Structure formats: structure tokens, C-alpha cells
Amino acid sequence: MEQESFTFMQITDPQLGAMCAVRGIEKEKAIQIESDRLLQAVAVANEINPDFLIVTGDIGHNNMDTSEVNRVKTIMSRVSKDIPIHWATGNRDISYDGEVTDPDLLEIFRVEFGDDYYSFTHKGVHFTVLSSTVIYNSEKVPGEWEDQLSFLEDDLEAAESSGFPLKIVFSHHPMFLRHPEEGDAATHIPFERRKILMKLFNKYQVSHVFSGHLHRNHIVRSGITEHVSTSAVGLQAGNDKPGYRLISVQGNRVTHQYYNFDDIHDEL
Numbered sequence: 001m002e003q004e005s006f007t008f009m010q011i012t013d014p015q016l017g018a019m020c021a022v023r024g025i026e027k028e029k030a031i032q033i034e035s036d037r038l039l040q041a042v043a044v045a046n047e048i049n050p051d052f053l054i055v056t057g058d059i060g061h062n063n064m065d066t067s068e069v070n071r072v073k074t075i076m077s078r079v080s081k082d083i084p085i086h087w088a089t090g091n092r093d094i095s096y097d098g099e100v101t102d103p104d105l106l107e108i109f110r111v112e113f114g115d116d117y118y119s120f121t122h123k124g125v126h127f128t129v130l131s132s133t134v135i136y137n138s139e140k141v142p143g144e145w146e147d148q149l150s151f152l153e154d155d156l157e158a159a160e161s162s163g164f165p166l167k168i169v170f171s172h173h174p175m176f177l178r179h180p181e182e183g184d185a186a187t188h189i190p191f192e193r194r195k196i197l198m199k200l201f202n203k204y205q206v207s208h209v210f211s212g213h214l215h216r217n218h219i220v221r222s223g224i225t226e227h228v229s230t231s232a233v234g235l236q237a238g239n240d241k242p243g244y245r246l247i248s249v250q251g252n253r254v255t256h257q258y259y260n261f262d263d264i265h266d267e268l
Contacts (some may be wrong), residue, residue: 003124003251004030004167009050010245012172014038014214014218015092016068017061022235034234035071037242040261043077044244053083056212057090057132057172058231064093064108067144072113086197087113088121091133092171099186100137101144105181116144119155125249126159128152130172132211137195148170149196156204165252174211174229180222187214188252208254210247216240217258228257 019030045053049190055076060068079085091098094105094116109116116131131148138145143178159167174188180198184190189197201209202223209227218236231240239261248255 003249005248005250006051006123007246007248008050008122009045009048009229010037010056010170010247011041011208011233012230013058013090013215013232013234014041014055014072015061015232016060016071016206017065017089018092018235021061031068031071032038035075037233037261038072038075041244042075042111043258044261045083046078046080048246049080050246051084052086053079053131054086054088054170054210056088056170056210058092058212058232059087059090059113061092062173063096063102064105066077069112074166080185085172086127086129088129088170088172089113089116089131089133091136094131094133095137100139101141103136106134106141106144107225111190117151119159121164123249124164125168126162126164128155128167128169128171129157130171132171132189132213135189135197136173137190145193152197153200156200156206161205166249167204167256168247169201169206169255171209172212173229174218176220176222177207177218178220179197198222198225208247210245210256214238226254228256244265 004056005045016034020027021023059072085207089109094101094109120129134144175194176182176188206225208260214229215232217231217240219229245258
């Protein structure tokens with residue numbers, strides 16, 4: 001299948017409300033800082049005009065809080081109409097405790113942002129968006145993990161049969177941090193479900209999994225798949241600065257770079 005070269009942009013974890021909850025910054029001041037950072041991401045997108053923009057979850061901090069959701073949607077409405085926006089769910093979006101998927105929050109996300117797992121194609125590349133909090137813990141949403149797994153297998157098989165040479169997955173949670181067989185933790189997908197996903201990624205030769213959740217940059221490889229966690233637009237949990245990732249596709253080659261907002265004038 002013939003491919004055209006293109007670039008897309010990933011942002012993750014704008015998480016409006018997190019600086020107040022985690023850092024103790026006064027609420028209105030915190031929200032303003034977080035909003036300004038998201039506005040910077042919008043300005044970058046409009047300047048560089050990527051083929052599309054993917055937001056990999058944790059839209060707000062307080063479980064689909066109406067004011068946080070509306071503010072994010074208002075800010076993102078400033079993205080050029082020529083740039084499609086794709087959304088993924090985060091654990092702060094559809095879980096009250098950050099771990100267990102809540103059915104009511106899941107339904108609110110679907111109303112506000114559309115399907116929580118889906119796929120799309122662009123210029124000869126197949127993209128799959130996962131609902132990773134459902135994968136992480138679906139005890140309150142019976143059947144959702146099984147339905148998503150069935151979708152994923154059918155989706156990747158169809159992409160393979162259609163001759164897509166590149167398959168890329170988006171997920172809020174990374175699959176693992178150091179090794180595919182490492183133990184469970186809040187930072188990544190539990191082993192029992194991870195091994196099922198990794199088997200599918202290997203079988204259908206997924207080239208990249210782009211995620212967020214860690215609020216820091218982290219890259220690791222398993223087989224042919226590169227697992228890339230991008231740092232947050234908002235609150236940081238490491239030594240990175242707020243920013244975004246640009247991913248370029250040239251034929252069968254995928255390259256990517258994380259940029260700080262502080263560096264946009266030099267880097268672009």
C-alpha cells in the first residue's frame with residue numbers, strides 16, 4: 001500500500017485541576033496555568049499544521065468535571081478546523097479512584113468525546129486508539145474488556161489483511177516500564193492483560209505504542225515495537241518540561257521528537 005509522508009502531533013495529560021490537587025496551588029491560579037499550557041499546544045498545532053492531533057487522555061483531573069471538560073473543549077476549539085482531533089480516555093477521566101473504570105464516567109466520556117476505543121487510517125497508516133483504563137480494571141463495567149479485546153484483534157487482523165505496512169497504537173497507560181514481564185503497578189497495564197495485548201502487537205507487527213500517564217518521557221522497546229510515553233502538557237512528574245511530541249512518517253520509517261514549549265521558537 002502506497003504511503004505519503006506526513007507529521008502528526010501528540011499531546012497528553014492536560015489534566016486541568018491536577019496542580020491544585022497534587023501541588024496545592026490555589027485552584028483558579030492552577031487552572032489558569034494549566035489552561036495556558038494547553039493554549040500553547042494549540043498555538044503550536046496551528047503554527048506547524050500537523051495532519052492530525054491526538055490527545056492521549058487525562059483531559060481533566062476530577063472525573064469528567066463539567067467545568068474542566070468545558071474549558072478543555074473551549075480551548076481545543078481554537079485548533080484549526082483543518083486539523084482533525086482524536087481523543088483517548090485517561091484514568092482521571094473515567095475512574096473515581098484512578099484505577100477502576102466507572103460506568104457512568106465512561107458514558108459521559110462517550111457523550112462528550114465519542115468512542116473510547118476505535119481505529120482510523122491516514123495516508124496508508126493504520127491507527128488504533130485503546131481505552132486503557134478499561135483494560136487496566138473493568139470490574140465495574142463487565143464485558144467492556146472482552147468487547148475491546150475482540151475489536152482490537154479484528155481491527156489488527158483487518159489492517160494486516162488490507163496490507164497496511166505500518167500499524168500504530170495509542171493508549172493512555174503504557175504497557176510496561178522496563179520489561180514486558182514485569183509486575184503490576186499503577187503506572188502500566190497489569191501483566192495478565194498486558195501479555196494478551198503484547199501477543200497481538202507482536203503477531204500483527206505494531207511498530208509503535210504512544211502513551212502518556214507517566215507525566216514524564218519514557219521510551220522502551222519490545223521486539224519490533226517501540227513503546228513511547230510522552231510527558232504532560234500540564235503537571236510534570238519528572239525532569240521534563242511541559243510540551244508535545246511530533247511524529248513523522250516517511251514511508252515505513254517513523255521518527256519522533258519531544259519538544260518543550262520553552263523551545264518552540266528555536267526548535268521549529
